[in-house]
Each structure stands twice: as structure tokens, then as C-alpha cells.
Amino acid sequence: MTTFVDRVELHVAAGNGGHGCASVHREKFKPLGGPDGGNGGRGGDVILVVDQAITTLLDYHHSPHRKATNGQPGAGDNRSGKDGQDLVLTVPDGTVVLDKDGNVLADLVGQGTTFVAGQGGRGGLGNAALSSARRKAPGFALLGEPGEARDIVLELKTVADVALVGYPSAGKSSLISVLSAAKPKIADYPFTTLVPNLGVVTAGSTVYTIADVPGLIPGASQGRGLGLEFLRHVERCSVLVHVLDTATLESDRDPVTDLDIIEEELRQYGGLEDRPRIVVLNKVDIPDGQDLAEMIRPDLEDRGYQVFEVSAVARMGLKELSFALAGIVGEARAAKPQEEATRIVIRPKAVDDAGFTVVYDEAEEVYRVRGEKPERWVRQTDFNNDEAVGYLADRLNRLGVEDRLMKAGARAGDGVAIGSLENAVVFDWEPSMMAGAEMLGRRGEDHRLEAPRPAAQRRRDRDAERDDAQREYDEFDPF
Template sequence: MTTFVDRVELNVAAGNGGHGCASVHREKFKPLGGPDGGNGGRGGDVILVVDQDITTLLDYHHHPHRKATNGQPGAGDNREGKNGKDLILPVPDGTVVLDNNGEVLADLVGQGTQFVAGQGGRGGLGNAALASARRKAPGFALLGEPGESRDIVLELKTVADVALVGYPSAGKSSLISVLSAAKPKIADYPFTTLVPNLGVVTAGATVYTIADVPGLIPGASQGRGLGLEFLRHVERCEVLVHVLDTATLESHRDPASDLDVIEAELAQYGGLGDRPRVVVLNKVDIPDGKDLADMIRPDLEARGYRVFEVSAVARQGLKELSYALADIVATARAAKPVQEATRIVIRPKAVDDAGFTVTKEADGLFRVRGEKPERWVRQTDFNNDEAVGYLADRLNRLGVEAALLKAGARAMDGVAIGSDEDAVVFDWEPSMSAGAEMLGRRGEDHRFEAPRPSAQRRRDRDAERDEAQGEYDDFSPF
């Protein structure tokens, strides 16, 4: 059973952010020392990292669900929660990350290249961080945000300079075994090679990699045989080498027709038309193979191909082939533009960008979408009236209420914040702009007010006693 896997579907879930803490500092002789709730910790990210020691996606095939750790909640005495630990997932060089729709998210090439597949959730602020001159003692804290969770597809495209393509049993595995130190499976039956083999070849001062792609047959680009599964492994190569069998026992085949069939499959797959081609006529150690090679070679050279006659078994013509491929690879490398340092482009938002949108749907529901409103909703504890009022004030300051009025919203119209899956729906009241009035003087705690002088307290107590005595005298029967 093969242990090579080059395509997997992976579910990644980043860690959730820890909740903030609502706490009041207490100590001897100072029972109400102010808010001291700490912030929640950040959730861990899920990060894909290229590791040269990894050559297959087999581990993710067996374990397709990966989750980072959550952030810890904050605590009193201004203690912040511990951040979640990032989950590092090593992947082979040449891994392509796609979403469910097939859109490429990242192309990971080069040792150490990283891609954040899942962003950890932010930790919620504690009431100490929410305190201000107007809100001296918040009785609430913000909730931590959930981590990003999504399904992605990982596809491995072998990073090789030279790709050997051809019919099954054309001798590709034998050729790579004598050109490099690779030890692929070799046998005298078709489809011996079930997975791509990779070898390293040294020719003079040039070192290049060579890949043996499993045999192609007519219809490979549409999924016949193994071609569709492994054609992706030739996409990154600098040169394509057609390995043609000059000693085939099948009467309906010959090297020229084999070449035409493979070229047709490569053309249907697409994206490989600009790669230089080299033709290798293999098995010339067999008399009939040598005669056929001498017969077909002039025709192939007339078509513009560079042709080499070799025998992997007898080790004939290998040095010339190896150095010729090294020259092509070196020329291709020199022609590549020098990669510039990564530049970070900062695009500020437009002056008139409110950061949210308000749309009226067919059923009369007004939907609010935007990064800030949706994040604030996720952070709100709707069991706490003060937290709900704080959300109302934030939305009002952002301009959501004004936008709703402009869009034609009226009292008791339905308003949804967020997408259909996680939206918060409520009946809108324009008076929400005065959220503080609905909940009283939010953020002010009478326990933190300065105590009145003792003389004033005595006068207030005497006045209350006299008032009570006067009410008693009014109702006295005497």
C-alpha cells in the first residue's frame, strides 16, 4: 500500500479568544478599590510551514481535523489570560492551499514559507480596560472572539527541475535510478510506479532535481489511469523529458505516436506549452530498439526536438544526457528575474468609508455588515443589560443608527447584524441612540461615590426622622 498522498481536504480551527473578566478590587480598609478585571488571552493560530523533511501529506489524510488551543479568560487583580498556543503544521515544499471553491489561497515554495490558515480569536477586554472618565466602574467585560474555522484543500506539486514523462514501462524509473541515487520500484509490468519519485543529479557544477512521473496513457488529462492525479507534479519543472520505448512489444505503438499522444495530453492539461522538450530514446541496447531509434531519430530532430539515445540498463548515453539537462536547467535559472524583497503595500481606507454597509432585503429586513459591527456583536454578553447598552452606544458612534434612518428604517423594523449563519436580529428602536437613558447612568456605581461628611449625614438623618414624626402626628387620633 502506497504511503504517498498529494491531495487532502483539511479542516482547520483556530483557538477562541478568552473572555474578559468583570471584577472589583477589594482589600482591607478599601473594599471598593475600582475595576481590576483582566483581558482574555488570544486564541492560537493555525500556521502551515514548509518543511524540507516532509514529502507527503499522509499525516493529514489520516487526521484531517486540526485545532489550535483557546486563550484563557482574564481574572481579577488585572491578571490577563494566557494566549493560546499556535498550531504549526509542516507541509512539503510545493504545497498549494486552496479553498472549497478551488481559489488559490497560497503557494508555499521554499523552506520556512508560512501561511496562516486560521486566525485565532481576539481576547475580550476586562472591565479594567473598559473603564474611562465617564465609565468609572463598568459592570461588564467583553467576550472573546471565536477563532477562524474553515475547510481547505492541500495539493502537493513536486518542486523539480526536470520531469520524466512517458507511457508505462517506458523506462522512466530505471532512468532516474541510474541518473541519481533514487531507488524507485522497477518491474516488467505497466504502472509499476504509483507515486512520483524524486532524485538529485550532479552534473559538473550544476545540481538539479529530477522527477519520475507515473506513466501517462491516452485520456490521462480526463482522469484515465494515474495521469490526472500526477500531472500537477510537472507544473513546476524547467524541462520536460519524453522517455520513449524503442523496444515495445505492442504492435500498435511506436515512439513517434507515443510522443504525439503524450503531447496531446499535456496540451489538454494546459500550462506547459512554454517548457523546453527533450526526447530520450530508451532501450537502445536491444538490437531492434537500436534499429528503430536510428530510423525515427531524423524525423524527431526535424520536428525540432533534441534527441538522445540511451540505455538505462547498459548505462549508455547517460553522461551526455545528464550534462545536456544541466545546461538547460542552468540557462532557465539564469533567465529567471531576481526575486525582490517582499514589499508591504499599505492601502488606507477611503475618507468616506464608514466601515459598514446597510442594505434592505426583500423581506423588509435591514442587514448591517461590516468588520467592526460584527466583531462587537460577537464580543457582547447579551445577558448583561449594561453590555447591551455599551454595544448600542458603540454602534451609534459608528453611525449605524444614522445609516438605518437614511435607508428608510422605522421603529420596530427588523435589523440583523452579521451574516445569515450568526446574525443577531432585533426590532429596532430609534431611541437606541440614547442607550444610556434606557439603562440609567451606565458605568456609574454609587458605591464608588465619595462619602458625605458625617455632619451632613446627621442632618439628613434628623430631617428624615422629623418628617416621619410629622406624618405620624397628622394621623394621630389625639
């Protein structure tokens, strides 16, 4: 059974916003008390949060589809819908979030670090919120926006100060078990370690973490063995420790060749050239291992490596190695730039930024309107309600979409698409819609809610209407 997973594909869907409500207040002796439709609730977000108690992505391997709750629709009597509940997903420290194309969206390091993987949809406004002096009793409400849905990839990169690398059965798991309190599975056969092991080491006043990476073999950076699965776990380490087996029973291997092969794999993987290296000659408690270590040590030191002779079984040379690693880790921490306090960056929009673009799509033969506001307004419109469509026309006209279409060369009958290629609303454009939008702006007015006109005003209006009718009759000449 799989117990460790460090890469998963996760399908997240934020909650949809609740629809607004179109309602008119009614009570005894007040049959038309005005609009009282409430707003819809906001959809829940999908939020990733770092929890250092979590060490694997196993839960998401078994359940890759996660969805937040939807916002509730509004109701009459000015009752707003309940907001959807955010879905909080805990991930291990060191999780990298990527999109389906491999672009990094977030690098989550540190307890409590958060990332909103899916934004909940906005709730639609009810007709009470849409009422104004011009539109006193709207007969429509705005729809809630759909929540953001996307596929993301989670990759775990172990957050450790020291990484132990080397051939299978070189003694990495044994070494980490005696340097720290970690209890990895240890056996005398290749690929005993199938998952990275992490331990905490205390050397004087320095506390650091150490990880052993499952055995690398030639071709690991191209996918052979287990190397490609776990090479990412050495990316965050401050120092790399080559664990070389000086008592190997394989006749075609020797420690120096093992070192060269592992270094070549690290070079092909890339990004690790600046990490300091230490060489550990393990299993020197065996006579042949001690002799081989004394033979190759001068060659390794000539290459610039700091070399330690140790035995994990006999616990030889461990203290010197532990304090040496603590010194290197301390220097790396001191050289690391201090994290700056959170800065608020203000990027004002350009003076000529209209918030949308109009581009002619030759392939589809339509004028495509793209922009946050127009696309959001389209998503919120109930196209089965003529009054709601008129309200959309008003908003687009005030934003300047009509003017921009005319400047782009649009003519009567040309296709106009608002939105992306996959999800767009397409209609035939008519220049007269510009004037029509202004006329539609008076939709929703209810003259029964207006104050009655004085008697003198009513008489003057009747006299004016009678005079206009008489004048039209006198001017009419059928011959």
C-alpha cells in the same frame, strides 16, 4: 497501505479567545476597590510551514481535523488569561492551499514559507480595561471571539527542474535511478510507479532535481489511469523529457505515436506549452531498439526536438543527457526574474469609508449591517447582561450605525441584522435607541466611589430640591 498522498482536505480550527473577567477588588477596609477583571488570552493560530524534509501529506490524510488551543479567560486581581498555543503544521515544499471552491489561497514554495490557515480569536477585555471616567465600575466584560474555522485543500506539486514523462514501462524509473541516487521500485509491468520519484543530479557545477511522473496513457487529462492524479507534478518543472521506449513488445505502439499521444494529454491539461522538450530514446542497447531509434530520429529532429539515445541498463549516453539537461536548467534559472525583496504596500482607506455598510435585504425583510467592527462587537457582547448591551449600543451609535439606518429608510419596528445571513443577531430597531444609547453610556458608574460632596453643596442641593417641590405643589390645581 497508502504511503504517498498529494491531495488532502483539511479541516482547521483556530483557538477561541478567552473571555474577559468582571471583578471588583476587595480587601479589608476597602470593600469597593474598583474593577480589577483581567483580559482573556488570544486563541492560537493554525500555521502551515514548509519543511523540505517532508515529502507527503500522509499525516493529514489519516488525521484531517486539526485545532489550535483556546485562550484562557481572565481573572480577578488584573490577571490576564494565557494565550493559546499556535498549531504549526509542516507541509512539503510546493504545497498549494485552496479553499473549498478551488480558489488558491497560498502557494508555499521554499523552506520556512508560512501561511496562517486559521486566525485565532481575540481575547475579551476585562472590566478593568473597560473602565473610564464615564464608566468607572463596569459590571460586565467582553467575550472572547471564536477562532477561524474553515475547510481547505492541500495539493502537492513537486518542485523539480526536470520532469520525465512517458508511457508506463518506458524506463523512466530506471533512468532516474542511474542519473541520481533515487531508488524507485522497478518492474516489468504497467503502473509499477505509483508515486512521483524525485532525485538530485550533479552535472559539473550544476545541481538540479529530476522527477519521474507515473505512467500516462490516452485520456489521462480526463482521469484515466494515473495521469490526472500526478499531472500537477510537472507544472513547476523547467524542462520536460519525453522518454520513449524503442523496444516495446506491444505491436500496436511505436515511439512517435507515443510522443504524439503524451503531447496531446499535456496540451489538454494546459499551462505547459512554454516548457522546452527533450526526447530520450531509451533501451537502445537492444538491437531492435537501436534500429528503431536510428529510423525515427531524423523525423523527431525535423520536428525541432533535441534527441538523445540512451540505455538505462547499459548506462549508455547518460553523461551527454545529464549535461544537456544541466544547460537547459541553467538557462531557465537565469531567465527567471529575481525575487524582489518584501515590499510593504500601504492602502489607506477612502475618506468616506465608514467601515460598514447598511443594505436592505428584501428576501429577509431586514436591514443588514455588515462590517468588521460591528460584527466583532456583536460577537463580543454578552446579551444576558443589560449593561453589556448598553455598551454595544454606545459603540454602534458612535460608529454611526443609527444615522446610516435612518438614511437608509429604517423605521420603528423594522428588523435589523448585524452579521452574515448564517450567523446574524437580529433585533427590532427603535429610533429612540439613539438617545437610549447615550443614556446607557452612564451605566456602570458607582456613586459610592465618588468623592463626597462638601457640606455647603449638600445644603444647597437640599434647598433646591425643597423649592422645586414647593413650586410644583403651588402650581398644582386639581380643579
